[in-house]
Amino acid sequence: MLKLKSITPLGADEARVDRFTGLTITEVTERALVSLTARNDQADAIRDKARGLLGIDLPDIGDSAMGNIRSVFWIGPESWMIDMPYSGNEYLARQVKQAMGDSASVVEQTDGWCRFDLEGATMNSVLERLCNADSANLAERAVTRTQIHHLGCFLWRQKDGFAVFGPRSSAASLHHALLQAAQSVC
Amino acid sequence: MIINHPLLGPRDAQEFTYLGDASLIHRPDWQGEDASGQFHDYLYLRDNLAGQHRELWFHEVGDRSWLVVTRNTLTHEITNVELARDVARREGRGK
Numbered sequence: 001m002l003k004l005k006s007i008t009p010l011g012a013d014e015a016r017v018d019r020f021t022g023l024t025i026t027e028v029t030e031r032a033l034v035s036l037t038a039r040n041d042q043a044d045a046i047r048d049k050a051r052g053l054l055g056i057d058l059p060d061i062g063d064s065a066m067g068n069i070r071s072v073f074w075i076g077p078e079s080w081m082i083d084m085p086y087s088g089n090e091y092l093a094r095q096v097k098q099a100m101g102d103s104a105s106v107v108e109q110t111d112g113w114c115r116f117d118l119e120g121a122t123m124n125s126v127l128e129r130l131c132n133a134d135s136a137n138l139a140e141r142a143v144t145r146t147q148i149h150h151l152g153c154f155l156w157r158q159k160d161g162f163a164v165f166g167p168r169s170s171a172a173s174l175h176h177a178l179l180q181a182a183q184s185v186c
Numbered sequence: 187m188i189i190n191h192p193l194l195g196p197r198d199a200q201e202f203t204y205l206g207d208a209s210l211i212h213r214p215d216w217q218g219e220d221a222s223g224q225f226h227d228y229l230y231l232r233d234n235l236a237g238q239h240r241e242l243w244f245h246e247v248g249d250r251s252w253l254v255v256t257r258n259t260l261t262h263e264i265t266n267v268e269l270a271r272d273v274a275r276r277e278g279r280g281k
Contacts, residue, residue, distance in 0.1 A: 061193050079250075
C-alpha cells in the first residue's frame with residue numbers, strides 16, 4: 001500500500017503560523033472550495049437551489065454569506081465560491097453539481113488555492129503595502145479580488161481579520177510577500 | 187488610468203488586460219459560405235481611430251468579467267464602461 005501523506009501548500013506537515021507584534025499570519029488548510037457559476041439566465045434558479053442545498057442565500061456583488069460551517073463569497077458576475085471544512089465534504093463539488101444540474105457550472109477548487117489569515121492591529125498597514133484594495137474600508141463579510149505580489153488573490157474581510165486566498169502553486173511567493181510586508185511594518 | 191467597473195466601481199487599469207476592438211464580439215459564422223473572407227476581415231482589418239473607440243478589456247485580477255470600454259484614444263478619457271455580456275446580448279450575439 002502506498003504511504004501517502006498530505007502536505008500543506010507551503011510543503012510542511014503542519015500549517016504554519018507566523019507571529020509578529022500586532023499581526024498573526026496563519027496558514028489555513030483543511031478547507032473545501034467549490035466554484036459555482038450560473039449558466040445563461042439561470043441565476044435565479046441556482047439561488048433557489050443553493051438555498052435548498054446550503055441553507056444560505058447567495059450573496060450580492062462583493063459580499064459573502066458566512067455561516068457557522070458553510071460560507072459563500074462572490075467571485076464574479078453570477079459566480080460564487082463555496083467554502084466549507086474539508087473533513088466530511090470531500091465530495092462537495094459532486095454534491096453541488098448534482099443539486100445544480102444543468103443550471104450551473106461547478107468546479108472543484110480545493111487545493112487550487114492556499115489561504116492565509118491575517119489578524120492583528122497592523123493588518124491594514126500590511127495590506128496597504130501589498131495591494132490596491134482599500135482594506136481599511138472593507139466592511140465585514142466584504143470580499144474583493146486584488147493583486148498581491150503579481151498574484152490574483154481574494155481578500156475576504158472576516159469578523160476579526162482578513163482571509164487571503166492565493167494560487168496554491170505560488171503559496172511560497174505569497175507567503176514571502178506577506179512576511180516581507182509584515183517585517184517592514186511590525 | 188482608472189476604469190469605472192460597472193459592478194465594482196473605480197479600479198486601476200493595471201488589474202485589466204486589453205484585448206482590442208469591441209467589434210471582435212461579432213465573430214463571423216464559421217459555417218457561412220463566405221466564411222473565409224469574413225474571417226480574413228475579422229482577423230486582419232481594424233479601424234485605427236483617433237477619438238472615441240470601443241474596446242474589450244478583461245478584469246483579470248478582479249472579477250474576471252469582460253468589459254466594453256469606450257475610450258478616447260487621444261485623451262484616454264473613458265466615457266462608458268459596460269459588461270461585454272450585456273453589450274453582446276443587446277447586439278444580438280447572446281445565445
